[in-house]
Amino acid sequence: MEQKESAILFQYYIDNDILPTYASFSTYEQVSRYEQSRYNLMQKLKLNMRTFKGAKIIEFGPDTGENGLIFTKWGGDVLFVEPNFKSHAYIQSNFHKFSFSNHTLKIEKNTLQGFSTTDGFDIVVAEGFLHTIKPHSVWLEKFFDLLVPGGIAIFSYAEEIGSLWDILHKVIYRYAVEKKNENPLNVARQLFQKKWDYIPHTRSFNSWFHDNILNPCLTAQSLIKGEKLLAEAMEFDLSLFSSWPIYEDSTHIMWHKKYESDNDWLTRTKNHIIRSKLSYLFGESCFYTGSLDEANNLSSLCSELIRLLDMQIEHIDTKNFEAIKNILNSIKQILINDKDFYCSNFEGIKLKIDMLYQIFLFLNADNFSNLCHFINNDINFLSTWGMPNHYMVLQKKNLF
Numbered sequence: 001m002e003q004k005e006s007a008i009l010f011q012y013y014i015d016n017d018i019l020p021t022y023a024s025f026s027t028y029e030q031v032s033r034y035e036q037s038r039y040n041l042m043q044k045l046k047l048n049m050r051t052f053k054g055a056k057i058i059e060f061g062p063d064t065g066e067n068g069l070i071f072t073k074w075g076g077d078v079l080f081v082e083p084n085f086k087s088h089a090y091i092q093s094n095f096h097k098f099s100f101s102n103h104t105l106k107i108e109k110n111t112l113q114g115f116s117t118t119d120g121f122d123i124v125v126a127e128g129f130l131h132t133i134k135p136h137s138v139w140l141e142k143f144f145d146l147l148v149p150g151g152i153a154i155f156s157y158a159e160e161i162g163s164l165w166d167i168l169h170k171v172i173y174r175y176a177v178e179k180k181n182e183n184p185l186n187v188a189r190q191l192f193q194k195k196w197d198y199i200p201h202t203r204s205f206n207s208w209f210h211d212n213i214l215n216p217c218l219t220a221q222s223l224i225k226g227e228k229l230l231a232e233a234m235e236f237d238l239s240l241f242s243s244w245p246i247y248e249d250s251t252h253i254m255w256h257k258k259y260e261s262d263n264d265w266l267t268r269t270k271n272h273i274i275r276s277k278l279s280y281l282f283g284e285s286c287f288y289t290g291s292l293d294e295a296n297n298l299s300s301l302c303s304e305l306i307r308l309l310d311m312q313i314e315h316i317d318t319k320n321f322e323a324i325k326n327i328l329n330s331i332k333q334i335l336i337n338d339k340d341f342y343c344s345n346f347e348g349i350k351l352k353i354d355m356l357y358q359i360f361l362f363l364n365a366d367n368f369s370n371l372c373h374f375i376n377n378d379i380n381f382l383s384t385w386g387m388p389n390h391y392m393v394l395q396k397k398n399l400f
Contacts, residue, residue, distance in 0.1 A: 024202075025066070031098055034202060038070045045154065045393050046242040052076040055122040058146060060112040061129045065091035066202075068125075072103055076123070080107045081115050112139055120148040124155075128389075131158040131222045136232050144236045147396040152241055154393050160223040161302045162280035162387035164309065166212055167220065171312040172359070172375065173213050178316060179368045188213055190372060195382045220310035226390060227270035234262060238394040240269070245280065245387060247273055274299050278331075278341075280387040282349050290340030298334060301327050321364045328357050348380070355380040 025031055042048065053075035059068050060081045068078045068091070080091055088107050095105050108115065112126060113133065124146050126139065133139050143153040158166075169192060176187050188209045196205050212218060226247060230240060239262075240247060249272040254260065271292060277299045278286035288295045305327045308320050332353045335341065343349055355378055362371035375381050 025094060025098070028098065031069070034066060035070050035073065038067065041244070041391065044242075044244040045391060047152075047154075047393065049074045051152075052123070056120070057123040057125065058121045059125040060115070061126060062091065063087050063128075065094055067127065069094050069098065071123075071125075078106070079121075080105075081110050081112070082107060083109060083111045085109050112142055115142075117146070119146075120151070121146050122148060122151045124151070124153040126153070126155040128156055130155055131224055132217045134222075136224070136229060137236075140233055140236045140238060143238060143394065144396060149396055149398045152393050152395050153238070154391070156389050156391045157224045157229070158218065158222065158388055159280060159390040160220075160225050160306060161277045161299075162283070162390065163218075163223050164281055164302075164306055165384060165386040166218060166388050167306060167309045167313070168356075168359070170213055170218070171309055171316070172363075172371070174313055175316045175363055176368065176372075184214075185209060191375060194376050198382050199385065219313065220306050223306070226392075227273045229392070230269060230273075231266060233394050234266060237397045239397060241393040241395040243393065244391045245276065247392075271295070277302050278349075280390075282352055283384060283386045284349070285342060285344035286335075286349055287342040288340060289342060290338060294334075294338070294340075298331070301330055316363065318364050321360050325357060325360055328353055328360075352380050352384055355384075 025034070039049070042051075052071050055076045057068075057071055057076045057078045058081060059071070059078060062068050062080045062082050063084070064087050065080060065082075068080055071078050072095075080088075082088060082091070088109070091107055092105060095103065124143050130136075130139055139155075147153060172191060173188060176191055177184060180187055185206065189205065192209075192213075193205060196208060201208070226243075230247070233240070247269055249268055252268060274292075275288045275295045277295075278288065281302055288298060305324065308324050308327070311317065311320055332350060335343075335346070335350060335353075358374065358378075359371065359381075362374060
C-alpha cells in the first residue's frame with residue numbers, strides 16, 4: 001500500500017509510452033547548453049564540478065540519462081538504476097553518440113525501493129519522482145544505507161505550496177475536457193501551448209502534458225512540506241547541506257564557535273520555510289517578517305487552497321469556488337494591510353492574486369471562451385509557474 005503511487009507512476013509511463021525528460025540530443029551544442037543548465041543548478045546548490053570528479057555516483061530514475069551524461073563528463077562514475085527498460089537504449093545511445101563509449105556504462109533495471117547492494121556511494125541522485133514514494137522514510141533510509149559517511153544525496157521533490165499552478169493547470173484542463181468533445185492533447189494545446197512557449201525547455205509539450213496534466217500521481221496527497229521533510233531526514237542522520245530555494249535563514253547571526261543544537265537549528269529553519277510559503281506560491285520573493293502565528297496562518301490558508309483545488313481535478317464542483325475565492329481575498333488583504341512583508345514585486349503579486357480570482361469567476365460562470373482567451377493573453381498567467389520543484393542536498397553525517 002505504501003508504494004502504490006510509485007508503482008502507478010511507473011506503470012503510467014510504461015502504458016503511455018512516456019519518456020518524461022527525454023531531451024532528444026542530436027548535437028554537441030545541445031549537450032553543452034544542457035550542461036550549462038545543470039552547472040547553474042549545481043551552483044545554486046553550492047556544488048561545483050570538482051564534487052563529481054572521481055565520485056562514485058548512483059542515479060535513480062534517470063529516464064533517458066541526460067543528467068548522468070553530464071555527471072560522467074564531469075568525471076563521475078555513474079550507475080544508472082532505471083525501471084523502464086525502454087529508457088536503457090536511449091542512455092546507451094547518448095553515451096555512444098557523444099564520445100563516452102570509453103566509459104563502462106552500468107545500467108540496472110530496478111526501482112529505488114527494490115535496489116540493493118553492499119557498495120557505498122559518494123553521491124546519490126533522485127530527481128522528479130520521490131513524492132510518489134510513501135512514506136518518505138523509504139527513500140531517506142535508502143539514502144543513508146547507500147551513502148558513505150560525508151556523502152551527499154541530490155534530489156528534487158514536488159513541494160506543496162509551490163505546486164499550486166500545476167494543480168490549477170489540471171483543474172482548467174478538467175473543466176475544458178468536460179466542455180469540449182475533442183482530442184485531449186488538442187484541448188491542452190488550446191489552453192497551455194502559448195504558456196509553454198514562454199519558458200525554455202528541453203522536452204516536448206506532449207511529454208509535459210502527460211507528465212503533469214494527466215499524471216495520476218500529481219495530487220495534493222503526494223505533495224511534500226519541506227519543513228516536515230527536514231525533520232524526517234534528521235532522524236536518519238542526514239543533515240541539510242544546501243537547497244533551492246534556500247531553506248537556511250541567511251539573516252541568522254551567531255559567533256562561529258558557538259554550538260547550536262540540532263533541534264534549535266531545525267526550529268529556526270522550519271520557521272524560515274513557513275515564512276517563505278508565499279514566495280513558493282508565486283515563484284518570487286514574498287517573505288513574511290511578522291509574527292510566527294500569522295506566518296502559520298498564511299501557510300494554513302495556502303494549504304487549504306491547494307486542498308480545495310485538488311478536489312476539482314476529477315470533476316469540477318462549483319460549490320468549492322466560493323471558499324477558494326475567500327482564501328484568495330484573505331491572502332490579498334493580509335498583503336495589503338500587513339506591512340510585515342519583503343516582496344520584490346508587491347504590485348505584481350497582487351495582480352497574480354487578481355488573475356487567480358478572475359479564473360475562478362470564469363469557471364464559476366461556465367464561460368469557456370472567455371477563460372480560454374484570458375489564459376492565452378494574460379501576461380501574469382503566461383509567465384507564472386510558481387516554485388513546484390524544490391531541490392535539496394542532504395549529507396550523511398561523518399563518523400568522528
